[in-house]
Structures are given as C-alpha cells and as structure tokens.
Amino acid sequence: xxxxxxxxxxxxxxxxxxxxxxxxxxxxxxxxxxxxxxxxxxxxxxxxxxxxxxxxxxxxxxxxxxxxxxxxxxxxxxxxxxxxxxxxxxxxxxxxxxxxxxxxxxxxxxxxxxxxxxxxxxxxxxxxxxxxxxxxxxxxxxxxxxxxxxxxxxxxxxxxxxxxxxxxxxxxxxxxxxxxxxxxxxxxxxxxxxxxxxxxxxxxxxxxxxxxxxxxxxxxxxxxxxxxxxxxxxxxxxxxxxxxxxxxx
Numbered sequence: 001x002x003x004x005x006x007x008x009x010x011x012x013x014x015x016x017x018x019x020x021x022x023x024x025x026x027x028x029x030x031x032x033x034x035x036x037x038x039x040x041x042x043x044x045x046x047x048x049x050x051x052x053x054x055x056x057x058x059x060x061x062x063x064x065x066x067x068x069x070x071x072x073x074x075x076x077x078x079x080x081x082x083x084x085x086x087x088x089x090x091x092x093x094x095x096x097x098x099x100x101x102x103x104x105x106x107x108x109x110x111x112x113x114x115x116x117x118x119x120x121x122x123x124x125x126x127x128x129x130x131x132x133x134x135x136x137x138x139x140x141x142x143x144x145x146x147x148x149x150x151x152x153x154x155x156x157x158x159x160x161x162x163x164x165x166x167x168x169x170x171x172x173x174x175x176x177x178x179x180x181x182x183x184x185x186x187x188x189x190x191x192x193x194x195x196x197x198x199x200x201x202x203x204x205x206x207x208x209x210x211x212x213x214x215x216x217x218x219x220x221x222x223x224x225x226x227x228x229x230x231x232x233x234x235x236x237x238x239x240x241x242x243x244x245x246x247x248x249x
Contacts, residue, residue: 024080024110027051030127033061037126042070044120048113052127056106062130063099063111064092070121071095077110090116100130184214199223 027049030038035052042048054061065072074097075085092098095116113123136152143149175181175188183189189210197204198212199221205213212220219225 024049024077024112027080027110030111030125033058033127034129035127037067037124040123040125042113042115042120042123044115045118046114046120048123050111050113050125051108052111053108054104054106056104058104058129060100060102060130061104062126062128063101064126064128065096065113065123066093066098067124068096068122070119071116072097072123073114073116074099075112075114076101077112078107080110085112184211184216187211 028038028040028051030050030052033052033054038050040048052063063074063076065074071091072095073088073090075088076099077085087099087101089097089099097113111125111127113125115121133155136155139150139152141148141150175186178188180188180190185206187210197210197220198217201223202220203213203224204210204220205224213224
C-alpha cells in the first residue's frame with residue numbers, strides 16, 4: 001500500500017496571477033528594484049504582502065499599484081517586525097497608490113497592500129526607478145467666454161497632469177483677492193495645500209515652499225510644535241509654489 005501525500009501551498013499561481021500571501025513572513029518575492037511587474041489577487045478583508053530588494057544605488061524608487069482594479073492602500077515596512085510603516089499612500093494615480101522614496105539603503109523591504117473599505121480585486125505591482133516625463137508637446141489653449149480649454153499630446157511616463165494658473169505678483173491684489181491664501185511669510189498658495197499639509201505629521205517650515213510654522217496656522221497644526229521636521233531628501237513631497245492650482249486630471 002502506498003501513502004499519497006498531498007502538499008498544499010498558500011502560494012498558488014494560476015494563469016500567471018499570484019494568489020496568497022496575507023502574512024508578511026510569507027511575502028511574495030518581487031525581486032530586485034526594476035524587475036517586471038507582478039499581477040496578484042487580493043481577497044476581501046485581507047492583506048497582500050510583497051518583498052523586494054535594493055542594492056542602495058537608486059536615488060529614488062517608485063512602488064506602485066497603478067493599474068489595479070480596486071481602491072488600494074500601500075504601506076512600506078523595513079522589516080516584518082517593524083512597529084509601523086516607513087511611509088504609506090492611498091490615492092496617487094486615481095484610486096491606486098504610489099510611494100516614492102529617496103535614497104533607500106540596501107536590504108530587503110516589505111510592502112503591504114490592502115483594499116480601502118475592504119475592497120478586493122486584481123493587483124498590478126511594481127517597484128522601479130521612475131523616469132521623469134518630458135514636457136508635453138502640441139499644447140494649445142482656446143478661450144470660450146469665461147473658460148479656457150487646454151489640450152496636449154499624451155506624455156509617456158506621466159500618470160497625472162496638473163494645470164496651474166500663474167499668480168500675477170504685480171497685480172497689487174492680495175492672496176485672498178486672487179482666491180488664494182497667504183502662508184506665514186506672505187507667499188500665496190492654493191487652498192488645497194493647507195487642507196492636505198497642515199497636521200500631516202511633518203513640520204512645513206518652508207522646506208517645501210510654504211511656511212505654516214507660526215501661530216496663525218497653529219504651528220502647522222502642531223507638527224512644528226512637536227519638533228518633527230520633514231527631511232526633503234527622504235520624504236517625497238511635492239514643492240508648493242506661488243501658483244494657483246486650477247484642476248488635475
């Protein structure tokens with residue numbers, strides 16, 4: 001009589017789609033930065049873990065779930081025993097997520113992917129060095145009564161477009177009269193900057209283009225009072241300029 005032994009693996013591969021791992025210690029190996037994208041399936045009320053390696057030579061890496069079928073959240077961990085993530089992201093490319101991190105030291109890192117509001121679906125996961133897009137070509141502007149229509153050719157490697165209206169500093173108008181707000185130094189900025197940056201855990205003391213480190217903004221919602229100053233060389237956060245952001249697509 002022969003005994004039949006069946007081995008069951010939590011990691012299954014079906015038609016090139018990875019199924020599994022909800023445990024960091026059994027994270028699916030992505031490989032080194034720059035490897036080919038991986039597809040996976042996330043089940044409801046679960047997490048999906050990937051690990052990747054870097055030799056520390058990349059000035060910036062981009063961890064992405066762009067192209068996934070559901071609203072994702074991603075967290076980057078140094079180890080499976082870390083008390084919390086190094087950095088997290090929710091919506092960066094539509095409802096999907098992107099983490100940009102500068103000067104990541106060599107080693108193995110872990111990424112946890114979850115669905116917002118317990119959503120589930122297919123995951124498209126990549127870790128790469130981002131390529132800066134070229135400026136768009138064939139840009140045109142057409143006026144229609146009180147609106148302006150802008151158009152341009154598609155830009156490779158661009159996942160998001162921002163449209164800005166330059167503030168006329170010679171107009172003699174206050175920031176408020178231009179539909180903007182003024183920071184602690186009197187620089188104009190769009191309303192959405194204060195909503196997203198005040199109280200985000202990092203002291204905006206001018207390092208990113210705006211200064212909220214004064215009593216008017218309650219010392220950046222308490223961020224500056226705690227002494228936690230953002231390091232622009234480590235945290236990927238866009239600069240705020242003296243521009244009024246009109247729309248984003």
